[in-house]
Amino acid sequence: MTATRVLVLNSGSSSVKYQLLDMRGGARLAVGLVERIGEETSRLVHTPLLGDAGGKRERTAPIADHAAALKAVAEELAADGLGLDSPRLAAIGHRVVHGGLRFTEPTVIDEEVLAEVERLVPLAPLHNPANITGIRTAQALRPDLPQVAVFDTAFHTTMPESAARYAIDTETADRHLIRRYGFHGTSHAYVARETARLLGKDPEDVNVIVLHLGNGASASAVAGGRCVDTSMGLTPLEGLVMGTRSGDIDPAVTFHLMRVAGMSTDDIDVLLNKKSGLVGLCGDNDMREIRRRIDAGDERAQLAFDIYIHRLKKYIGAYYAVLGRVDAIAFTAGVGENAAPVREAAVSGLEELGLALDSGLNAERSDGARLVSTPYARVAVAVVPTDEELEIARQTFALVSENALG
């Protein structure tokens, strides 16, 4: 029996998201989520997607830790005839947030790789420990199976030093691993490739600006399939205005807050990561709610929207200059895929750059990748639904198949 299934795990500090895919056609067999691990109110939501497997199932008993979570997931999958002991399972692919400079590719996990991911914990103190726990738990469940790490930072490791380095003292930067790493890399890689496919071209022949606009948001400049710049930096705080993060600010704002407001490092961390961005500007971080308020004449919501768009435009312009020639701009993630007014505002006034939206196409809703620019526009504008799990599964399966061949 050929092993063609891949389980994708995205482990957070108190949650695990999972998908089981069959790589013969990329079909999803089951998807699910365990949340509030370690609390009384834990919840597992499991959805089998095979033919007549039935609908969504939910468990609400407390789940003590990640091991218990994965055991519960394995039971749910087994109930659908998709047990993790199946010889059809080829590998488990893990999303790992920070791979530093070392991990430029998906990597089969061994003790040495885990030690390196551990060493990078200071750069991703919330994410990497959770990812490591997820990996260890999955290893205990199937010690014989290849486990692959797919890093959020990997796609950005092709950035030239001129884009990746901050203009600070080099020795200090090197000693403390301070540089721009970028995040959402799996999404940027997937969307850049799908955009080329939509244009009927090879990724090597296409320059794309990818705008990943979700609750977290980042832009990237992709030249011939390789990332040459991205808006997130040492941490996911830099760059665009996000749901709750400020994006770019003068770093001296932090010293100023310490001096004049007596705020601690942790206070400022919370302020900039959780209480800024759209939520800081207008109290809401959901673009649907912001649009509803704008339609009702709310000026704070309008100003928040305008600041969000202004920043987005600045990055579009900057990445035009970085790339020299742009073939397409691709919008993705929750806001990018769904919020037609954001796409319209972001490219309006940029006709001189070859951008022109077809407002009818832009307003239409659709699940698939599509073009929303006018046919005569020099630069295509695309809406490309992102699929990080499929990309992790593809990269995982490609790596284990390659290793199996030899």
Ligand code: AMP
């Ligand atoms: P993500 O992080 O990619 O899941 O994106 C989540 C964000 O997408 C939410 O916070 C909303 O701001 C936005 N979003 C989701 N659906 C819509 C929609 N139909 N219209 C506008 N924004 C949306």
